[in-house]
Each structure stands twice: as C-alpha cells, then as structure tokens.
Amino acid sequence: xxxxxxxxxxxxxxxxxxxxxxxxxxxxxxxxxxxxxxxxxxxxxxxxxxxxxxxxxxxxxxxxxxxxxxxxxxxxxxxxxxxxxxxxxxxxxxxxxxxxxxxxxxxxxxxxxxxxxxxxxxxxxxxxxxxxxxxxxxxxxxxxxxxxxxxxxxxxxxxxxxxxxxxxxxxxxxxxxxxxxxxxxxxxxxxxxxxxxxxxxxxxxxxxxxxxxxxxxxxxxxxxxxxxxxxxxxxxxxxxxxxxxxxxxxxxxxxxxxxxxxxxxxxxxxxxxxxxxxxxxxxxxxxxxxxxxxxxxxxxxxxxxxxxxxxxxxxxxxxxxxxxxxxxxxxxxxxxxxxxxxxxxxxxxxxxxxxxxxxxxxxxxxxxxxxxxxxxxxxxxxxxxxxxxxxxxxxxxxxxxxxxxxxxxxxxxxxxxxxxx
Amino acid sequence: xxxxxxxxxxxxxxxxxxxxxxxxxxxxxxxxxxxxxxxxxxxxxxxxxxxxxxxxxxxxxxxxxxxxxxxxxxxxxxxxxxxxxxxxxxxxxxxxxxxxxxxxxxxxxxxxxxxxxxxxxxxxxxxxxxxxxxxxxxxxxxxxxxxxxxxxxxxxxxxxxxxxxxxxxxxxxxxxxxxxxxxxxxxxxxxxxxxxxxxxxxxxxxxxxxxxxxxxxxxxxxxxxxxxxxxxxxxxxxxx
Numbered sequence: 031x032x033x034x035x036x037x038x039x040x041x042x043x044x045x046x047x048x049x050x051x052x053x054x055x056x057x058x059x060x061x062x063x064x065x066x067x068x069x070x071x072x073x074x075x076x077x078x079x080x081x082x083x084x085x086x087x088x089x090x091x092x093x094x095x096x097x098x099x100x101x102x103x104x105x106x107x108x109x110x111x112x113x114x115x116x117x118x119x120x121x122x123x124x125x126x127x128x129x130x131x132x133x134x135x136x137x138x139x140x141x142x143x144x145x146x147x148x149x150x151x152x153x154x155x156x157x158x159x160x161x162x163x164x165x166x167x168x169x170x171x172x173x174x175x176x177x178x179x180x181x182x183x184x185x186x187x188x189x190x191x192x193x194x195x196x197x198x199x200x201x202x203x204x205x206x207x208x209x210x211x212x213x214x215x216x217x218x219x220x221x222x223x224x225x226x227x228x229x230x231x232x233x234x235x236x237x238x239x240x241x242x243x244x245x246x247x248x249x250x251x252x253x254x255x256x257x258x259x260x261x262x263x264x265x266x267x268x269x270x271x272x273x274x275x276x277x278x279x280x281x282x283x284x285x286x287x288x289x290x291x292x293x294x295x296x297x298x299x300x301x302x303x304x305x306x307x308x309x310x311x312x313x314x315x316x317x318x319x320x321x322x323x324x325x326x327x328x329x330x331x332x333x334x335x336x337x338x339x340x341x342x343x344x345x346x347x348x349x350x351x352x353x354x355x356x357x358x359x360x361x362x363x364x365x366x367x368x369x370x371x372x373x374x375x376x377x378x379x380x381x382x383x384x385x386x387x388x389x390x391x392x393x394x395x396x397x398x399x400x401x402x403x404x405x406x407x408x409x410x411x412x413x414x415x416x417x418x419x420x421x422x423x424x425x426x427x428x429x430x431x432x433x434x435x436x437x438x439x440x441x442x443x444x445x446x447x448x449x450x451x
Numbered sequence: 452x453x454x455x456x457x458x459x460x461x462x463x464x465x466x467x468x469x470x471x472x473x474x475x476x477x478x479x480x481x482x483x484x485x486x487x488x489x490x491x492x493x494x495x496x497x498x499x500x501x502x503x504x505x506x507x508x509x510x511x512x513x514x515x516x517x518x519x520x521x522x523x524x525x526x527x528x529x530x531x532x533x534x535x536x537x538x539x540x541x542x543x544x545x546x547x548x549x550x551x552x553x554x555x556x557x558x559x560x561x562x563x564x565x566x567x568x569x570x571x572x573x574x575x576x577x578x579x580x581x582x583x584x585x586x587x588x589x590x591x592x593x594x595x596x597x598x599x600x601x602x603x604x605x606x607x608x609x610x611x612x613x614x615x616x617x618x619x620x621x622x623x624x625x626x627x628x629x630x631x632x633x634x635x636x637x638x639x640x641x642x643x644x645x646x647x648x649x650x651x652x653x654x655x656x657x658x659x660x661x662x663x664x665x666x667x668x669x670x671x672x673x674x675x676x677x678x679x680x681x682x683x684x685x686x687x688x689x690x691x
C-alpha cells in the first residue's frame with residue numbers, strides 16, 4: 031500500500047515574495063523589490079522535483095535466535111535501495127512486534143540512499159514468551175525539496191521465538207472422523223479407560239476383560255476413549271472496540287490476541303488437527319481449516335500481513351459494519367468444527383456471538399486477554415463488565431481462558447481445561 | 452523504561468537552523484559594518500551571544516523538565532526567556548542610529564523566536580514558532596533594505612539564509628516527529644539543507660544576472676503588466 035501526498039511546506043514562501051515586492055513598490059526601493067526574487071525562486075523550488083520512486087529491500091537479523099524470556103534481543107535492520115533513484119530523505123520505522131518493548135536504541139532511522147546503497151540500524155527488544163512476528167517496516171520518503179512524501183511499507187519475514195510457547199492445546203471434545211489426539215466420549219480403541227460393556231460378537235479378543243471372565247464367567251469388553259482429530263478455527267476479534275489497551279504504552283487487546291493466536295497456531299501445527307483462521311474487523315479474513323506445512327505457512331503469512339490482523343487502532347470515527355462479517359463467519363463454520371475465539375469481550379456483540387455458536391452446537395473456547403486497568407473509574411467499570419461476561423459465558427458451558435498477557439498462555443489454557451480458572 | 456521515541460526537533464537540524472538565522476543577522480547588517488551602527492561587529496556579537504545563551508538555557512530547561520525537576524526547569528525557563536529578551540533589548544537600547552537599531556533588534560528577535568521553536572519545550576508549538584521566527588527574520592531583511600544602506604548582495608544572501616533557516620528548522624521538527632531525536636538523522640538534514648542553500652545561491656546568481664542587464668526605460672503600463680504577471684505566476688506556483 032503506497033500513498034503519495036503533498037506536504038505543502040513551501041506554500042508560505044510566496045508570501046515572502048509578495049511582501050518584499052509590495053514593500054519595495056511602497057517605498058520605491060529597487061533593492062527591496064529585488065528581494066522578492068528570492069521568494070519567487072523558492073516558490074518554484076518544489077516544482078523542480080518529482081515524487082521519489084521507492085524501491086527498498088529490508089533484511090532483518092535477530093541475535094540471539096533462541097532467547098529466554100526477559101533476554102535482550104538485538105535486532106539489526108539493513109535497508110538497501112534497489113531502485114535507480116537517489117533517495118535523499120528516507121525515514122524508516124521498523125515494525126516492532128506489538129507485544130515486545132524496545133529496551134535500547136530506537137527502531138526508527140533516517141538516511142540518504144544512493145542506488146544500491148545500504149543503511150543499517152540496530153536496536154534491542156526484550157523477549158517475551160511466545161512467537162513474535164515483526165510487522166512490515168514503514169517507509170516515508172520525501173523528495174529533495176520535501177514537497178511530496180511517499181509512504182509505503184516493506185515486508186521482511188522475521189520473528190523472535192522465545193521458548194515456553196504453548197506446549198499443547200487442550201481442545202474441546204468436538205471432533206471429526208480420523209484418528210487423532212483428542213479424547214472423545216465414544217468408546218473404542220485408545221489409551222484412556224472409558225467403560226466396560228457386554229460382549230458383542232465381533233469384538234476384538236484383545237479387548238475382552240479376561241480377568242472378569244476368569245472370576246465370574248461373564249464375557250465383557252473394555253472400551254477406551256476413542257481419540258479423534260479436531261478441526262479448529264482460530265478467530266481474532268479485531269473490531270474497533272477490541273483495540274482497547276490498559277494504557278498508552280501497553281499493547282492493545284488485538285495485539286495480545288494476535289500473539290496468543292500465533293502461539294496456538296504453532297502448537298496446533300505440531301498435531302495433525304486441521305487449523306483454520308478467521309478475523310473480523312477492518313476486513314473479514316477466512317482461511318478454511320487445513321493441515322500441512324504449506325497451509326501453516328499460508329496461515330502465518332495471513333497473520334503477519336492481512337489487514338484484518340493489523341494491530342494499529344482505527345481512527346475514532348470508523349464504522350466497519352462487522353455484524354455481517356460475524357453472520358458470514360457463522361455460515362462458514364462447518365459442523366464438527368470448534369472455535370477458539372480471541373476477544374477482550376469489550377462489548378456485547380462478541381459475547382452474544384460466542385453464546386450463539388455454543389447454543390448451535392459448536393464448541394467454543396474464548397481466550398480473553400486482560401487489558402483492563404483499575405487506575406481509572408472507567409477502567410474499573412470495564413473490568414466489572416468483563417468479569418460479568420466471563421461468568422455468563424461459563425454458565426452457558428463455554429470454556430473461557432482468562433489470560434493476563436504478561437503471563438505465558440500455555441499454563442492458563444491447561445488450567446482452564448481442568449476447570450480451575 | 453526509557454522512551455525510545457522522543458518527538459522533539461532533531462539536534463542537527465536545530466543547529467543548522469540557528470546557524471542560518473545568525474547568518475541572516477550578519478548578512479542583513481553587512482556583517483556589522485552597516486552605517487549607523489557605531490561600534491559595529493562587537494555590540495552585534497554581544498547581543499547575538501546573549502540571545503544564543505538564552506536559547507541554550509531554554510534547551511536546558513526542557514532537558515531538566517524531562518528528568519522531572521520542575522522547579523529548576525522553571526528557573527531555567529525564566530532565565531532563558533530573560534536572555535532571549537535581553538539580547539533584543541541590548542541592541543535596541545544600544546548605541547547607533549534608530550533605523551540601524553530597529554533592523555538589528557528585529558533580526559536578533561527572529562533568532563530568539565526560532566530558537567524557542569527548536570528548543571523542545573512544547574512540541575505542538577515548535578512548527579509555529581519556527582515559522583514565526585523565520586517570518587520575523589524576513590521582515591528584518593526587508594527593513595534592512597528600507598531603512599539602511601546595506602548592499603543588495605548582502606540582503607539577498609540574508610533572504611536566502613532566512614529561507615534556509617526556516618527549511619532546516621521545519622525539517623528538524625518534522626524529522627523529530629516522525630523519527631525522533633534518538634535516531635541518527637544528520638546525513639539527511641545536512642544533504643537537504645545543502646540542497647536548499649545551493650538552490651538559493653542559484654537564485655541569487657540569476658537575480659544578479661537580471662539586475663546587470665540594467666533594463667531602465669520600461670514604460671509605466673509595461674511595468675504594471677509585468678507586476679500583474681509576476682503576481683499571477685506566484686499564485687500559480689503557490690498552488691503546489
């Protein structure tokens with residue numbers, strides 16, 4: 031996405047010319063009249079240059095590559111001008127992952143780049159749990175007079191992966207056919223004991239309870255919990271109300287949700303469960319459940335660059351008309367698919383959506399990043415509302431993971447499964 | 452946590468803008484040798500020195516305030532404003548003829564206002580103060596042409612310096628907003644300020660060339676038509 035805009039910074043210089051000319055005529059002084067020429071010359075200055083054509087390649091290297099939480103990770107960004115024009119004023123703002131804080135240096139840089147020229151800058155971020163993907167680098171290039179400004183983004187796939195990501199995703203018992211890892215309430219072959227029942231002809235000999243046969247003479251069959259595959263759709267709430275944050279310097283709930291979502295994506299990719307992606311907000315994003323390396327790569331790319339996953343808050347007056355997106359999403363979910371929803375539950379719509387899905391027989395897990403604050407009255411009220419919504423969801427049978435984003439997500443998920451949270 | 456993005460005018464650009472502003476004062480007064488300024492360069496140097504010390508105090512006030520010492524910052528702010536005003540008063544009340552003192556005092560005041568703009572006190576006022584400072588400098592140059600006998604070349608150079616001062620100051624503010632003071636920005640600022648100054652030199656050269664043609668016997672109607680044409684061209688140019 032490239033935008034070209036005029037800065038109009040040289041507009042005022044015409045006033046200098048007119049002022050000098052006017053005074054010169056008034057006092058009939060040739061020298062003063064002559065001064066107007068400088069203003070007139072500079073009024074023509076912005077017309078001499080054209081908008082720069084920005085062709086940049088960004089390369090990012092991260093050191094160390096496998097940090098522990100709290101470590102300083104140094105990020106080196108190398109930007110090369112691959113175009114044929116000298117860029118006299120390039121301003122760069124690197125897309126620091128929204129959940130990470132910069133602890134030394136600055137992710138911003140300015141440079142003059144000849145064709146083929148390179149510039150480099152380094153800063154450090156503090157690693158947090160999880161896998162943090164970098165956003166695209168924002169480039170602002172002005173021509174030599176500064177009259178036009180080109181804004182664009184350059185993408186370079188980089189991530190800071192910090193150990194202690196989600197080890198295992200506890201999925202709900204809504205499954206599809208195919209042998210997998212999610213225990214079900216159906217008896218069959220598996221590892222976890224389910225029940226014993228009367229012998230029916232055709233049961234495998236290995237599953238007959240021979241000890242009981244020896245004791246009582248009855249023929250019974252042992253059943254284990256059938257383990258199946260679960261098809262999961264990870265859904266991010268990125269509607270305008272979800273861009274809440276505890277403070278100006280804190281990551282917003284969409285950033286937290288996206289971070290949790292990419293952790294779950296990585297963890298689920300290690301199983302054979304098909305995973306899909308959905309987001310509602312700026313645009314709707316939908317990637318049907320699938321598995322395999324290609325599918326995972328596609329999902330990662332979506333999370334990294336699809337506008338629906340953007341963590342930049344919208345301007346206050348935007349209205350995205352998301353009810354239609356939610357309806358569409360509900361239609362797309364095939365029966366037997368379960369949903370993991372990442373939402374701060376900042377308004378009623380998402381709560382209603384989760385309840386509706388659960389009521390229609392889709393198993394829903396809601397991960398609620400806590401972005402409320404107790405510092406303000408409004409914040410306290412929001413916290414109360416949030417607690418109330420969580421309570422309502424839980425009483426309807428929805429599994430809710432109350433997640434404070436500074437903690438790792440994995441243990442919280444397991445705790446929610448055991449019903450302790 | 453230290454904040455990584457500090458939106459203040461960048462240092463290199465601020466220094467360039469102040470240097471250009473000092474250049475305006477020097478050139479507008481024919482480097483202190485303009486008639487009517489009795490002890491010439493010395494009093495001018497002193498006044499500029501007081502002015503720049505005032506600006507330095509304002510910068511210090513901003514730095515101290517960021518570290519949380521509000522009282523010290525307030526005292527430094529008062530001292531800085533006193534310095535900026537004092538520099539102007541020193542010239543205005545000094546020796547010399549009235550026209551010369553008016554020109555010098557106005558230009559020194561321009562330096563002070565521009566300096567207050569690039570001193571990171573109120574970031575939302577920075578751009579306005581820089582423009583105001585440059586405007587005062589421009590007025591000083593025009594006054595120099597009206598009131599004193601400064602040479603045409605010095606005045607043209609002073610005018611270009613005033614535009615360069617505004618250009619560098621405005622860029623310092625915009626780079627400060629977008630990139631911040633912690634990043635390395637000086638190559639961009641030096642390159643682009645040099646480009647602006649170079650273009651100014653070309654304009655001065657062209658103006659002198661036209662002046663040397665010595666066109667004198669233009670009829671009045673022709674002159675008026677020429678002026679109308681100039682205004683039309685200027686309005687068209689401003690529409691960028």
